[in-house]
Amino acid sequence: MKINIFLFLVYILIASLPCFSQGSWTQKASYPLTARYYGNGFSIADKGYFIFGASNGVPNTVDLVEYDPSTNAWIQKANFPGGQRPQTHTFVIHNIVYIVSGVYWTGAPLDYTAYNDVWKYDPATNIWTPLNNFPGTGRHAGFAFECCGKGYFGIGFDENNNFLYDFWEYNPLTDTWTQKSNYPGPGRKSGFQFSLGEYGYVGMGIMSGTTQLNDVWQYNPSQDSWTQKNNFPASGLTWESYFTMNGRGYVVTGRKVNLGINSQEVWEYDPDQDTWTSMQTFPGAARYAAAGFSINGKGYTGIGYSTTYQNDFWEFTPSITGWYLPDEKQIEEVKIYPNPSNTDVNISIVKPRNKDISLAIYDASGKCVKRVDLERTSQLITVEHSLFSVGVYYFVTGFGNKTIVKKLIIK
Numbered sequence: 077m078k079i080n081i082f083l084f085l086v087y088i089l090i091a092s093l094p095c096f097s098q099g100s101w102t103q104k105a106s107y108p109l110t111a112r113y114y115g116n117g118f119s120i121a122d123k124g125y126f127i128f129g130a131s132n133g134v135p136n137t138v139d140l141v142e143y144d145p146s147t148n149a150w151i152q153k154a155n156f157p158g159g160q161r162p163q164t165h166t167f168v169i170h171n172i173v174y175i176v177s178g179v180y181w182t183g184a185p186l187d188y189t190a191y192n193d194v195w196k197y198d199p200a201t202n203i204w205t206p207l208n209n210f211p212g213t214g215r216h217a218g219f220a221f222e223c224c225g226k227g228y229f230g231i232g233f234d235e236n237n238n239f240l241y242d243f244w245e246y247n248p249l250t251d252t253w254t255q256k257s258n259y260p261g262p263g264r265k266s267g268f269q270f271s272l273g274e275y276g277y278v279g280m281g282i283m284s285g286t287t288q289l290n291d292v293w294q295y296n297p298s299q300d301s302w303t304q305k306n307n308f309p310a311s312g313l314t315w316e317s318y319f320t321m322n323g324r325g326y327v328v329t330g331r332k333v334n335l336g337i338n339s340q341e342v343w344e345y346d347p348d349q350d351t352w353t354s355m356q357t358f359p360g361a362a363r364y365a366a367a368g369f370s371i372n373g374k375g376y377t378g379i380g381y382s383t384t385y386q387n388d389f390w391e392f393t394p395s396i397t398g399w400y401l402p403d404e405k406q407i408e409e410v411k412i413y414p415n416p417s418n419t420d421v422n423i424s425i426v427k428p429r430n431k432d433i434s435l436a437i438y439d440a441s442g443k444c445v446k447r448v449d450l451e452r453t454s455q456l457i458t459v460e461h462s463l464f465s466v467g468v469y470y471f472v473t474g475f476g477n478k479t480i481v482k483k484l485i486i487k
Contacts, residue, residue: 098356099342099394107378108150109139111385114163117317117367117377120171120199121465122146124369124376127156127175128163131385135183136160142199145371145391154202158195165220167227169248170445171465173197174207176229176246179216190214190235196248208251212242217265219278223297224436224444228276231259239263239283245297257300261293268318270325272347274298274436274444277305277325280312288312288334292345298447306350313339317368317377322394323347323442326355328377331364338362338382342392360388370441372467409480410473416485421464423457423471425450434474440467461486 107126115129124143130136138156143149156175164178175195179188192214194207210229218232218240230243241258259278267281267289279292290312292305316330316339325345331338340362342355358377366380378389411424425433433450435457446463464486471482 098354099344099392100356101359102391102393103359104145104376104389104391105148105150107141107387107389109141109152109387110134111387112137112379113363113365113381113385114315115365115367115379116163116166117319117369118166118168118173119369119371120168120173121467122371123199124371125153125173125199126367126379127166128161128178129367129379130162130181130183135181136162140197143376143389145374145376153199154197154204156195156197157204158193158206159191161191161216163216164191165218165229165232167220167222167229167246169222169225169227170463171199172248173199174227174246174248176220176227177210177214177216177218179214179235186237188216188235188237190216194246208253210244211253212244212255213240215240217281219267219269221269221271221276221278222443223271223276224274224447226297228256228295228297230256231264231278233265239265243295257302259293259295260302261291261304262289264289266314268313268316268325268327270318270320271443272320272323272325272345273438273442274447275347277345277347279305280308280314280316280327280330282314282333286334288314288332294347306352308343309352310341310343310354311335313341315364317366317380319368319370319375319377320443321370321373321375321441324394326368326370326375326392328368328375328392329358329363329366329380338364344394355394356392358390360390361386373440409475410471410482412471412482412484416487418461418487420461421459421484423459423473424455425457425473426454432474436472437463438470438472440469445469 110131112129112131115126127140140153161178165176179190192209215232220229227246243256245254264281269278276295290308294303313330317328327343340358344353361382363380363382368377375392380386435448437446469484473480
């Protein structure tokens with residue numbers, strides 16, 4: 077049985093603070109290295125990271141820098157050892173980031189050499205490890221996201237400037253790739269990509285130097301299927317920054333190649349309603365090729381290119397303060413312990429009454445980190461502590477048409 081957290085988790089709005097109706101921005105400590113664009117952003121636990129990028133006269137870099145929001149400070153970490161590149165593709169699974177493919181760029185227009193390599197980085201040890209190569213065509217400006225313990229990657233542009241439509245699933249337990257159903261939409265590169273709940277989303281980007289796209293596609297990993305969603309309601313964006321939090325996706329800044337302008341727009345995507353809402357305008361310079369990530373219910377974006385390379389860095393606070401759990405009082409059928417926890421977590425399920433049972437675990441941003449179909453009997457499931465990082469998680473258990481949502485705090 078399929079379960080969707082967004083049917084059960086709703087938002088609490090700050091009605092008494094109208095200035096927050098569309099969120100607010102606060103400038104933070106600037107990115108400490110040379111200003112650049114075309115970097116990648118990601119977060120692991122309570123830290124954010126920028127990697128790669130290109131700057132004036134330096135089309136490829138290997139820098140990795142960590143941001144700590146608790147101290148508003150940056151620290152440089154181990155450089156990427158796999159070769160210089162301006163950007164690549166990333167997804168995070170169980171507190172490990174995976175770097176996939178990408179290209180070396182000479183700095184001349186459309187002059188690329190593709191990589192097929194795959195690397196993982198563990199922030200706990202500050203160590204990079206090479207993995208089995210990606211079996212598809214090397215590429216850049218593709219689309220990658222993580223969902224329910226697997227990584228997904230594909231689409232994009234090869235070194236001969238051809239659009240690609242293949243799509244792949246990565247299993248970190250076996251270090252193997254499996255080809256999935258081809259992406260069915262128009263060829264594209266350099267759009268947004270993120271996962272919400274048990275689905276991945278890709279969209280916008282460009283088909284050519286002036287052909288801007290504004291369509292949006294949803295990928296369902298459990299059915300290996302693609303569904304076109306409602307179009308983005310404005311002129312599309314390319315080389316945008318993006319992140320997710322509290323079960324919604326955010327797209328920030330970018331370039332409107334059809335209009336020849338950079339953007340300060342901020343948009344929020346609601347996957348339940350399949351709608352986009354314009355948010356508080358980004359207060360920094362209009363730009364493209366910035367990068368973003370989210371930490372503990374706040375979004376972050378920075379770097380990029382305006383009329384010059386940028387290194388400013390900003391924090392976005394949405395109008396959402398937390399989750400409301402309508403089934404939280406139904407405690408007898410599902411128990412989670414210890415809670416709070418700093419060890420393995422046990423889930424006790426009793427009295428299923430011969431109904432199909434499903435369990436999905438989500439992080440605070442609304443991303444599915446694990447999904448299990450269970451037997452129709454009372455049972456005890458143990459989830460290893462290594463699945464989690466410090467923070468809040470939501471366990472959504474389905475009994476036929478009934479759903480129970482429980483909150484877990486990991487210390």
